[in-house]
Amino acid sequence: MEQYSGYSEIEDILASTAGNPVLWGKFFERLTELAECDSGYILVTDLMHREKTHFLFSHNISQQQQDLYVSKFNTLDIFNYLLSQSPRQVFCSQLAHYTAISEDIDVDDSGFQYRCGFAIPCNSHHSLNLCVNRRGAFSEQDLQYICELLLAIVTPLEDAIRADLQQKIYSQILPYTHNHIDSYVIIDQALNILFSDSTCIAIIDKFHCISISGQHIMFNNHDVQQHLTLLMSNNESASVHNVCDTCMITLVPVTSLDNLYDWECFKEGFILVFTHDTQKNPMIERLINIHKLSRCEALCALDFMQTSSIVDIATNNCRSENTVRNHIKRVMHKMGVHNQAALMKKLISLAAL
Template sequence: MESYYQTILNLIAQSPNSDSLFQSFLRLLTESTGCDSAVFLITDLNNLGDSHSDYIYNVPVEHQNIYESYYDQIDKTNETISTCRQDLVFVQDLPEALTSREVENDFMAPNGYKGRAAFAFPRSNNYVTNLYLCRDGDFSENDRKRLARSTHSIRLAVQEILNNERRKNFARSLLNATGSLGGLLGYVIVDDKMNVVDMDSDLVFLFVKKQIKIENQKVHIYEPGLANILDMSARFGAMMTYPATDSDFTYDIAMAPTSLLRGLLPWEIPPKGVVIAVYDRHRCVIHLKKLMDCYGLTRTEAETTLHFSQKPHNKLLASELSKAPETVRTHVKRAMHKMGAHSQSELVRLVLSITMP
């Protein structure tokens, strides 16, 4: 199944919103599991009733309508499933008390067949997903075990999708809570004992390692000024910022009580917790560090090269950077040599390979 995991990642990279590309993945998945049709549903639990992205393969239109008419009931089940801690839940194995009677007894499989392997992938965020694999005939115990094993790669792919969605929505909530500083690099949420509850992009904390260290799932604050800011933020329930500087760059560390975050599920928000976020207002720190670390560029060469990739014209760039055109040309040539690029277009491609998300 690993090849199918890679397939879906490739499809996402090409066009995240293309039904036809996603259906290609579902077709491969359906064939590999000996089924006839598949439905993949993503539900945002914060916006029930108007929050569905579904991808359908080989399901007749009349049965698609039946399926979509049961969104509300499926949402109720999804909301319950989302509280489970397992990586994978086989919906048909859930206790009857956890599922709505409509879904258990009245809901027709999307293609009209009785055999329905229904999986839910709960995640610790606002999204839950269902994958329905259907065929004409029941699934034996061995079939169920095989399907459960095969979902490992699917789960990884689903996690990739949800992480992308989650980062987007969480960033919006975080920016609202921390004053919309812009240029979010990463965050960590801690409880009142400084235990890590959730974290995005632990790489970013390499940039502020003089101030913050994460070890054994605990956050340690080394700078007294930052510790005071953290204490005041938690005590007064307010957002506060602190400038963090290393040898080359300056960052903003924002702290806010988790009570200021909106639109998240209960287990994501410890009641007396704090969210610590790192921002780069100029939005280029990570890219500069990558160019410097990967290719040995100086900071000036990295800055010039980064700007050149966005505006590959020496004279215009020289004016924008307040440098002589010859200076810009020299920095670009040095960067080409260090990066092994034989042309300016190749240099731009190399830079874009680093800076593109």
């Protein structure tokens, strides 16, 4: 087997998968190759209704095999639900003394006879379960290597899935905020935070109009909080201007967004979007002062945080696509990065200052 040098290659692929199905295929191809396995997959596992468990991504598994699993085996797959009960831990069906589905069913043709995998929780009803599969048993040396390999990709995979979801959300809430977003969180009607990340929280925490305590968000202006609560009870979208000296808050019901599945998001939730006046955004000044970007380059970099689409950035800035490409290349050079994934990470870190 190839040794640990393969880890960084897998992580690099995952860092660029957001919005790119082709790279997800490349990720699985390389992962199964490194693990010397026959196939691999990610299952969307429904913890409440097992019959709804289905494939999200797969490698070297025929459509016939997938259909058979979804129509018959998903409700019987004990090992898959073992993974869901202990998220982010690696298990092997061989060590757990589980057959692929159950002892009285012959599933050799499915390719799931021996599996190693782990689960990433999505919400209280769903998890994403990754497995690599072999028809032959694992040796002790194989198991040690594969377990180390899978443990090494748990966090990068979770980050990639989150980035993919964030890109979907960003692209759909941009029209609500005139193509400018600083940060957002998803909350319920009791103002509990359902979805966020540390960078978003750090940015929001700079605003003067709100306070964040644990997983709860509070508005310093009681009237604003009451207004937003009323809007949520009516499932309405709206913008609240001049909440403080620095921001505007836009409320967007998750149910108003397209192309989000139940396992991806909290359908009962609401997105709180926080934006600065684009001309007064301190991020622009940081890019200009710290990295010596021109104002046009800074504006393109700011838009790049919301969408990697050259066409969208060109439209937002009234520039040609070639001009935007050149701006992004110069931004990468001035910020000392060599790929778009690294640029995104550096821009997000800068935004959190």
